Amino acid sequence: MLQQQAESTGGVQPPNHGKNMSSNLGETSHQPQLSEAQIAVADFYLISHLSHFLLPDSSRFFYFASHLKSSITTPFPPPSPAPPEASGWDSDNPLAGGGERRWTGERLNYYRPLYLAAQRGDWKNAKSFIEHDPNALTATISPSNSQTVVHVAALCCQWGFVLKLLEFLSPESIAVQDSTGCTVLHYVAQGGSLMTAKSLVQKNSFLSQMVNNQQELPLLHSIWSESKEMVWYLSLITRVDSPTFPFFIPTLPRILRHLVKSGFHDIALYFVQRYPNLALAEDEYKHSLLRWLAYEPAHFVSGSNLGFIERWIYKCKYHVLEQLINQICICLLFYIAKVFNAFFLLVQVVRVEIKNAPTQLEVINMRDILENTQHFPALQSRSFATRVLRLFKTLLWKASAQLAPSIKMVRDAKLKYECAVELVNHVCMKLHSMRYHQIMYFFQNPEPILGNPVTGGIEEIVRTLLQHFPYLIDYDVLPERNILKVAIECRQEKIVNMVKEISPITTKNLCSPLPDSGNSALHLGGKLAPPFKLFSVSGAALQMQRELQWFKEVEKITLPADRDRKIFDNETAKDVFRKEHKELAEQGEKWMKDTANSCMLVSTLIATVLFAAVFTVPGGNNNDKGIPIFLRMNAFTIFIISDALGLFSSLTSLLMFLAILTARYGVEDFLESLPKKLIIGLGSLFVAIAAMIIAFVATLTIVLSERWHLVFVPITLVASFPVAIFVMLQLPLFVQMVQTTYGASIFCPWPSRV
Incomplete structure (x- = not known):
């Protein structure tokens, strides 16, 4: 009934304030004289009534109030509870320029x-408001953006409220757009x-x-919700094709860009395959799919932080896990089907057929029943079995996701x-149909597209x-840097x-400086690493290491003639390294000394306590021979061994930290000398x-x-x-110091050629 009334009236029409003006406001010649009390009441009503929408400018306010007061013929009536059909719009407002004013x-x-x-x-x-005024279903209730009640509910994520409103709205009513052109589906998406x-x-x-x-489209708004189910649903029902080349709507590249930026690569792949x-399509910024992917290192394995x-879970083969789950589900389905078909087996084992005699019986062989699937109605329906199997698989995956959340996270x-x-x-396959100059134009304009993948370390691209x-x-x-030089400068091992796998000759040639360029690989390796790579290692000393x-690894892949070449301001690569890392070396020295001082204090205290404990053994000594009283107890043996081990370890730690404090702190010392001393000192301290605790x-115990x-x-x-x-x-x-000092080399060895 509410829907019919709303449709019959066509919603709330914009009220025409002029009708009220004809009845309440008139010419000056027909105005009756008002008393001072009535004028005072009119002043108060104007100020309180107009304060909702007038601008804060006081001069405009009093000008507008006095302007309306001068045209009053009768005192203002109190606000009516009826819908403002005729007086809802203030068309005579001298400050109103349209919209909410x-x-x-x-x-x-x-x-x-x-x-x-x-x-x-x-x-x-x-509901009570709408029953009193059915026109409110389609009326504009927001002055700022012309929104209806269903727009407001959707903006506030009141989904139950929206579903109840849909029962009273017609298909045309829910397609109403606000001032921004958005429908309710835009906000719901x-x-x-x-x-x-x-x-x-x-x-x-x-x-x-x-x-x-x-x-x-609502599809684009659904991407902002980060709900993959919503994006998939709208992707499947939204028509984005076009009868003309390139056979899709112009806004689809923008949608694809947001899909890639949000990490919905499977949905993006669905559109690209379709x-x-x-x-190769470009968005409004003249960027295409490959460039969007190049800006997201975290969307690839090489840039992930697993x-x-x-x-370990990522390296597991998921098809083996899925096959295991499938086998479990099939076994469960088989046993359920056997129980479900037990009744049908009993009916089909002995079947009574009345042909000529009413008492003639026909016995059905059990083997025939098992070989004939028509006697198994539940198993005969493939759709039923598929649905049950899918249900079991879903339940098992949900159980595994609850017990081990990392499995689902790594799977996604x-x-x-x-x-x-x-x-x-797909981008590469599409480029294969183009000519060489077109391919190079694609990779080099408006800027080299390989720059971001190399600097970000996206090995897959x-x-x-x-x-x-x-x-x-x-x-x-x-500029003036090839793939290998950029990778060395940005510390992308x-x-x-990957370049070393191609050929040693190619690698060394790429490291050499060009005749017109001053950039050699070794000089770039001597520069300070970018902050995002430098601070991935904790501690200034380990960063220096x-x-x-x-620098040592780059030196190995550089031609011998280029190792002592002077390029930057007549400086060698080693000079560039010392100059660029001077401040980092000072920070590393300070970090090493602070760490050594703190640990040396602990080692000294431990050595003092354990040294004194040897001469004050628990239980005391025998007065005759000086032998400890609890010498034959196992606990006493443990005490003596742990005390001696702790004393010797603390002294070793003390000597290592002392050696760190008295080191000369040359640049080369940060490579092996200082880290090894710190490793021995910390290990001995542990x-x-x-x-000491065991003692x-x-x-x-004794x-x-x-x-x-x-x-x-x-x-x-x-x-x-x-x-x-x-x-x-x-x-x-x-552990980090042990790995960086005694671990594998940064670069892989040269590939073997037979």
Whole structure:
């Protein structure tokens, strides 16, 4: 009924304030004289009534108030509760230029309860308001952007409220656009409510094709919601094809760009496979698919930040896991089908057929039943079995996602990474149909497209492009810098290793400086690393060690004639390295000395305590021979061994830290000398602390064992707590130093040629 009334009236028409002006306002000659009390009441009503929409300029306000007061013929009536059909618009407002300034306070006050109800999702009050005024269903209740009640509810993500409103709205009513051109589906798509979007499209299928003032489809707004289900749904129902070349709508490249930026590579791959010309299409900024991918290193495996467990899961073959889950589901389905068909087996084993005699029986062989699938109605239906199998697979995947969230996270990440590489392959396949100069124009304009993948270390893009277009390795990706030089300058070891796999001759030739250029690979390696690579290593000393390792590795792949060449301001590569890393070396020296001072203080305290504990053994000594009383106890043996081990370890640690404090701190010392001393010092300190705790536990066990036999259990648990804290705080640094000092080289070895 509400829908019929709203459609019959066509919604709330813009009120014409002129009708009221003809009845309430007239010419001066027909105005009756007002008393002073009536004028004062009119002044107060004007000020309070017009304060809702007048500008804050006081001069305009009083001018406008006095202007209207001079034309009053009768005192203003109180606000009417009826809908402002005739007096909702202030057409005579001298300050109104259209839009929200033409709304009167009466109209604002009338629709405010409905607006607040839609904003809060209060269906009870909204329903009573709509029953009193059915026209409010389609009326504009927001003066700023011409929104209806369903727009306001969708903007506030009141999905239940929107679904209830749909019961009273016609398909034409939900297609109403606000001042920005957005329909309710635009806001629902941006909010990510899949159920609400399906209800809207079911009622009006044309909603998915409507665009706003910026020519944006609801599909584009759904990408901003980050709801993959919503994006997939609108991608499948939105028609983006065109009868003319390139056979898709002009806004599809923009949609593809947002899909790539949001990481929805599988959906982007769906559009590229459907429209092959989309692989090279440009957006409004003249950028295409490959350049969008090059700006996102985190969307590839080489730029991901997977932890140890995630990397291990990523290396697992998912098809093996899926086959295992399929086998489990098939077994469950088989047993369920056997139980489900038991009744049909009993019926079909003995079948009574009345042909000539009413008592003739026909016995069916069990083998015939098992061989004939028509006796198994449940198994005969492939769709039923498929649905049940899919249900079991979904349940098992959900269970695994709850028990091990990393599995689902890595699975989604792997899908994104593989689809990103597949998108790059589609671009390359599309480029194969072009001529050489067209291909080079695509890669070099408006700027070299390989610059971002090399500086960001996106190995997948660089490897794929070099496989399809090997000659790209000879071109500059940045001014006066080829692929190898940019990779060395930006410290991208994966790109360097990929170039080394091609050929040693090619690698060394790429490292050499050009005749007209002063950029050699060794000089670029002598520069300070970019901040995003430099600060990936903790500690200034370890950063200095990493820089030295890079310089030494680049020196190995450089021609001997280029190692001492002077290029930058008549400086060699070593001079450039010392100059660029002077400040970092000073910071590394300060970091090493501070660390050595702190650790040396702890080592000194441990050595002092353990040295004194040897002469004050628990239980004392025999007065006759001086032999310890508890010499034959196992706990005493543990005490002596741990005490001696802790003392020798703390002294070793003390000597190593002392050597660090007295070092000369040359640039070369940060490569191996200083890190090795720090590793030995920290390792000895770990052993000393652990030995001291063990000696303390053994002492308490000796003293209290006569009263509590299991006293060592709680003492050991409590004593292990400070050791665990120290290990948690210092072990990551220790492991990192061991890996960088004794680990594998930065660059892979030269490929073997037979």
